[in-house]
Amino acid sequence: MVLAKEAMFLFSVMVVFGFFTTTVISGTVYNVGDSAGWNGGNVDYHMWASTKTFQVGDTLVFQYNQQLHNVVRVSLSDFHLCNAFNPIVTYSTGNDTITINGPGHFYYICGFKGHCQAGQKVDIRVPKPYQLTDIRSASATKAPVEASQGEKRDLTE
Ligand SMILES: *[C@@H]1O[C@H](CO)[C@@H](O)[C@H](O)[C@H]1NC(C)=O
Numbered sequence: 001m002v003l004a005k006e007a008m009f010l011f012s013v014m015v016v017f018g019f020f021t022t023t024v025i026s027g028t029v030y031n032v033g034d035s036a037g038w039n040g041g042n043v044d045y046h047m048w049a050s051t052k053t054f055q056v057g058d059t060l061v062f063q064y065n066q067q068l069h070n071v072v073r074v075s076l077s078d079f080h081l082c083n084a085f086n087p088i089v090t091y092s093t094g095n096d097t098i099t100i101n102g103p104g105h106f107y108y109i110c111g112f113k114g115h116c117q118a119g120q121k122v123d124i125r126v127p128k129p130y131q132l133t134d135i136r137s138a139s140a141t142k143a144p145v146e147a148s149q150g151e152k153r154d155l156t157e
């Protein structure tokens with residue numbers, strides 16, 4: 001009985017922690033191409049990405065017919081060349097979830113012949129997170145200059 005209670009307690013802790021990490025730490029889930037998914041066609045993936053503000057912790061979901069498409073993460077030059085033969089990672093389940101774990105550009109193309117050339121490619125740009133440490137170091141270096149210009153007020157707002 002005691003063991004069961006402890007197990008229950010541990011389980012509740014895990015549920016609460018899981019809830020916390022999901023809601024606070026994890027970000028937005030983006031279905032690439034929205035309802036059209038990652039099936040090429042007439043979807044303008046450049047346009048799709050340009051309307052989003054990606055952040056570290058967000059999740060990308062690529063959904064597609066795995067007989068006809070895949071997802072290949074490539075370098076910038078291979079992105080421009082539509083070269084899928086030098087992959088950083090290849091996904092092919094048809095329902096791939098990718099968590100953005102850092103800032104930078106994430107270039108994805110379809111590796112099936114001609115698809116990337118036809119526009120099945122997307123550049124996910126993730127800016128550096130704005131961190132408290134950045135604010136501190138920025139104010140530490142900028143404060144004297146700003147103070148002399150009478151702009152120190154901005155720092156406290
Ligand atoms: C895709 O995978 C996620 C979990 O990774 C699951 O929740 C979802 O139902 C799946 N969708 C389809 C269409 O299989």
Ligand SMILES: [Cu+2]
Nearest residue numbers: 069110112115
């Ligand atoms: Cu494709």
